[in-house]
Amino acid sequence: MDIQVRVWRQSGPDDKGRMVTYDVKDISPDASFLEMLDVLNEKLILDGDDPIAFDHDCREGICGMCGMMINGVAHGPERATTTCQLHMRHFSDGDVIDVEPWRAAAFPVVKDLVVDRGAFDRIIQAGGYITAPTGAAPDAHAMPVPKADADAAFEAATCIGCGACVAACPNGSAMLFTAAKVAHLGLLPQGQPERASRVVDMIDAQDEAGFGGCTNAGECTTVCPKGIPLTLIGRLNGDYRKSVLGRPL
């Protein structure tokens, strides 16, 4: 199939940036979206142009490194799908596709479609862990965990930290990302000792990093490639209120 892509080009943080149109010819419907960009980049290099910079690594939808706005939607038109797992069979011959980086105050553009998501790491640093120094662990069966809790914790823990939630949010909020980690750790017995301080510290870190507030728009969960549900934000709010008021969780 033949398509046109209009791609955001920005040589660095100080460049204003602009959309540039490219023709991509004879693309297989079985190619992934990133493979389509690979093909375009090969052509750009041989033509003496600067290839498009974009982040990607595992190309299996799990590392969370790739991500771009495709026709204005984070990760493109398919639900529960990262950009690397989106295939050209979901587009039609002759389509014109807009490709832009994540846009959020907390994710500055590095180059073209590459953004800096270091703010996510800083939220985890503030409390997204269970303190368990190596060697101090009791036997794995010492503390049974009800299956329902373990399953729910797992669902929350599947977040890949790609940043689509932030890019889709009208406020540029990281609430779904933070809520997923708060739920993962807070649902497990091991996570209880730090549960109250964790949620407060992580919310503070989120504010400091320049993410916006949550107004329950729900765009985040719509684009989340792992389907992290909006209900986790409600859970986070409950933990946060009780923690701030000094009530038991």
Add this chain to the structure above:
Amino acid sequence: MDLFDVGEPIRDRAAPDGEIETRWERRRFGARLVNPANRRKLTVIVVGTGLAGGSAAATLAEAGYRVRSYCYQDSPRRAHSIAAQGGINAAKNYRNDGDSIYRLFYDTVKGGDFRARESNVYRLAQLSVNIVDQCVAQGVPFAREYGGLLDNRSFGGAQVSRTFYARGQTGQQLLLGAYQAMERQIAAGNIEMNARHEMLELIVVDGRARGIVVRDLVTGSVSAEFADAVVLASGGYGNVFFLSTNAKGCNVTATWRAHRKGALFANPCFTQIHPTCIPESGTHQSKLTLMSESLRNDGRVWVPSRASDSRQPADIPEDERDYYLERIYPSFGNLVPRDIASRAAKHVCDEGRGVGPGGLGVYLDFADAIRRLGRGAVEARYGNLFEMYQRITGEDPYVVPMRIYPAVHYTMGGLWVDYDLQSTIPGLFVIGEANFSDHGANRLGASALMQGLADGYFVLPNTISNYLAAGPFPDISDRAEVARARQAVVDRLDRLLSVDGDRTVDSFHRELGHVMWEYCGMERTEEGLTKAIGLIRGLRDEFWQRVKVPGTGEQLNQNLEKAGRVADFFELAELICIDALHRRESAGGHFRAESQTPDGEALRHDDEFGYVAAWEFTGDRPVLHSEDLTFEYVHPSTRSYK
């Protein structure tokens, strides 16, 4: 063709002898310690943040050392360990099905086709139980049963259920555990994290590894960074085949640069081809995707009984299907080890019985499992894998059997290390997939995660203190070796940029991959390997004359990064072929067509090749140093899964 020279054998493995059960305990007791107050004066560089590097960085920082950590990704959480699907082995015997540390040790030595070091493997089996405890304490959400206890499943090469898992995302969950432990130490100021940085050279001064030269991938600045010891946890080299299940960025540069500085590279030809990957779909293909081995617990592998059968799978009656693994290997059936399953798939495809485009595929069928367990149960076990398959192929595996084909997945070879995980350069430690130590000629499923975490959480933190006890070492910042190492990196980057030819880096990488897959893939011959070496040399010369790397070095330049990695892959590729050519036996993932039994199984030659081949870099012909393997406990036998 005179391809290599033979040097002195390796004698010092730093491994205690005596009773294998107490070797690790005695080694730990014998190791020198660093008192907690002095640890703050010692700096350790860790390259890579996967399961091995992440767990090592966190643990060393908890112990009080100053850690400087580097990764090429934008966050340590993205290292490729994250993509490991199936699970992690531990000899807990929670199932009461006859498992034990000794059995895991036995299975791993046998699974590795008797080309691994017994001491290391025994220690790995011992530590496996601690790993699962550690991960549960960190909040890794392993699958559980209704009673609240941990669930298990089986993996290839084992007859017990000892694999712990978190749906099909075990690697992700284990890595996030290590990453979170790291982030806690970053916040505490004990780890200095340098994401989007790539190691391009090792700094060796006075015979000790004392630092690395790194390039900041965003600004392009090249700098020398110092430490008292350097740990490489930079993963495997499967991307030398271009198409593999590795992440696009996985590369050999860190270990290859260390090899060029004197670290021996062991058993490079021991590469693992995983039997269950999604087949190639066209020339645009940029990587291959693994379908977890765990699928073989319930999926049945088959092809049509006769060649060129083009009917739809549903139209082929039961008695015209060949469930060839169950037929040839009745006691292990679909769960034979990876090397055996891959070769069997190749054979049936060579016979013209392969399915799908080009006849390069076999069916992995869940119809029986869905009938037996119900769709819901199959979905609970493998739901995310089925979704991934459907997303990539556009076919629904609940209805149509999956099509799978082998692909390069893991590399057992790597930098040679002793029992302490120290390379032949003092102060250079190598952990995880980057070293060669535990899997011999073939790795069993769910053992990579086990090894990465055993090395990072438990082995290295104990053994590195024995080395660091002699530190801190003197300041080296104004030594000539440092300036030279940095200048070498700058010159090489300039050279890559200045060729300005007419072929892209990817076009070279793809062609190199074709050569490696064709002549050094699932089946290797003297003739093919000899031809490959010639082709690789020709292609490498062409690369340095015709490669086109756009842009400059003073910016984010993804093609410049790739070019450096591919240049190193060319050098490694030749060494892999030389190693494969010299090893005139079949062992595990290394199958030499000249060395097989009458029924086509791998035929080892223990008398001649019962050693680790550790190669020294000379700039000309590599020099072979062999480390003899002795088996006091698990006596080499013909590996049979029939």
